[in-house]
Amino acid sequence: MTAATGAPVRHRTPRATSAVPLNAARLLRVELRRNAMPWILPLIAALFWFDSYRPSTGTAPLYGLRTFWNLGQGHTIIDFGPFVAGVAAWMGSRDGRRGLADLVTATARPRWAAQLATWAATAIWAVAAYLLFAGVMFAMYAHQGVGGTPPWWWVAVGATAVAAFSAAGFAIGAYWPSRFAAPVAAFIGFLAMAVSTQTGFKHTSGWALILPANASGSFDGSARTDSGMFYPWLPDLPIARIMFLAGIAIAALGLTGLSARAGGQWLRRAAAVVTLAGVAAAGTAVGLAGTARDSGHGVVIPALHDAANDVPITYTPACGRAAGVPVCLNPAYRRWLPDMTAALAPVLAEVAGLPGAPVRATQVAAAYPSGDGGPPQAITLGGDPPVLRMSLGLLNMPGPCGLCAPVATKQFADQLRLLFAHAFAGAGNGSGSPVQQAVQAALLRGAGMPFAAQPGLMAATENFPGPGPGLATGPVYAAARRLAALPVAARHAWLAAHLAALRAGRLTLEELP
């Protein structure tokens, strides 16, 4: 130790008010450098990889599907939340655990302000890591050619959730400066996520939509894979969730300022106001979620909805030809264009030249729910001239399928042909009249599908309204065999003459040739 006699004489250094922000910034820098959060990030990264990223790659390369698991059902939040809450509690309890409470209290900076700097550093690390991991995940998706646009609003929800977990954990640590605060906070965080997920299974609408790991798929409502392709991702529900989570974060941080040591009376009053504001924000968000309704392209919250988000996204379609008929898809589906043209070519060839045959096939947004009681139709035929409209968002495209078995190209082609024949016969949302079913069967047979395989195909096709599994026998298949046995020219001539009556459901099996 050196006697100060040799040291330069220094004078008291008055505090400059303008220096406060710089002072806080330097404090934050020290806190960032010595924060415990980076130590847990490798573990979270591993969890993120195995729980959020890896399972998502088993789905079709569309943002709506890839991110349904990790952002929609909140797995990214589940991976981060409990650990972030635990580490934040560790940091929040630091001064008390380390026996520094007296020393910190005896300094000029209000204790609350010092705590906020510690929390801010903790949250910055956690949120930055979340954004980095999500960014890397999206970069990998982009590298894999995932179609559509990333759901940035949902990334923002995740980032806010991470901040909320850090604030809540920090408050637990600040009020309970014990080495057990961290595991307890982590467990509470895990419990909150479990409750959120389970509640989502039971409550698929209303207030429960506010829960950040709601498992119901409130991600994009009925829009399914079409969000970010045909319509922008609706920000309504994300905004409500951000409000809810930010409210929790603000309330938790406000709570840390209520203790007697936090600062002066005015500061504690301010903390009380902040706490109430946070509670009010969270409560308002819950109320807003209660007014949510499912629109055709996402979850709409009337008070938050901006009509500008209902405007479809303009795009240049990816087009090919099947039996001379143009087939155009959303560019997000470009990779499946060869599958589509190959699947449609035989059935389009079957009806080529007929007056009701489609002049083009085009992909449209999923028309779910159908509104007339039947299951949603992936393929419809209508208009003048007739256009085949394909809601591919309702189908499992060839390739990986997430939790379902991978879809083979032939399986997909058969399903598409079935749906086409069903639409061409005018069977609509039901299984169709017997004569419509017979024509459907004959068309499929003409496209190369044996009668015997057709009942199985109908059973296996998602949302197909036709009869269930059985044998290709009975009056319908007998009539279908008669029609299929006709020469192509005769079959075409009959269809040309009777197509309107067929679609109107006015024919009987006996009237088939």
Place this chain on the structure above:
Amino acid sequence: MNVEISDVTRRFGRTQAVAGVTLETGRGVFGLLGPNGAGKTTLLRMTATIIPPSSGRVRLLGRDPGGYGPRREIRRRLGYLPQSLGYYPGFTVAEFVEYFALLKEMPPGRVPQAVATAIELVDLGGRARAKLRTLSGGMLRRAGIAQAIVNEPELLLLDEPTAGLDPEQRVAFRALLRDLGERATVIVSTHLVEDIGAACGEVALMDAGKIVFQGTPDELATRGEGTGAAGDAPLERGYSAVLAAARSATAAA
């Protein structure tokens, strides 16, 4: 007077830790002696504005610490080393001292130099980048002293500052204390009477929450002369004699 304490008491539940203490001191090094449980640390914590008195009046640096604004002003001019110094094991010495300089709201531009100077004063310049967890107990104590003096306090409160210091460091620290006492009020609570004798211009002896002696170290030493009190040095004998007298007076009452 930088410290004006008038008839201050402090209770913790049914326990009265400080009972009617009156104390005034200005610039210089003031020693606070007393046995364990005498109330020294509680008195120091009140003087450090960490806890308020249960009754009585405290004025520090001409301000009433009861109000938040004045208390904050006092804290900007305060240095405090608690008896049991906690620390952040992952911080380096420089970061630890810088951290408290910032908490004391020093002008940011002056912090780096002030940190370097404080670390040099406690002879930790060579370990400025060492993590606190790697330091010995004595070094940690010196790091604690560095954070206490980094803001050039007008009021410096040191609770057992020499605990854990080796004799060489203790001698150097006493010199530092004397120097600091020339421009600030330094209150040192200690068990070690030799620290008092070497560094303090004035000393108070506490027992059972009360000040039972206040005077110069020489006056305290004089109290022990011819009493047969236990001790190897005059100050120790004075200490023992005053305590014995105080306790017998209490018992008689």
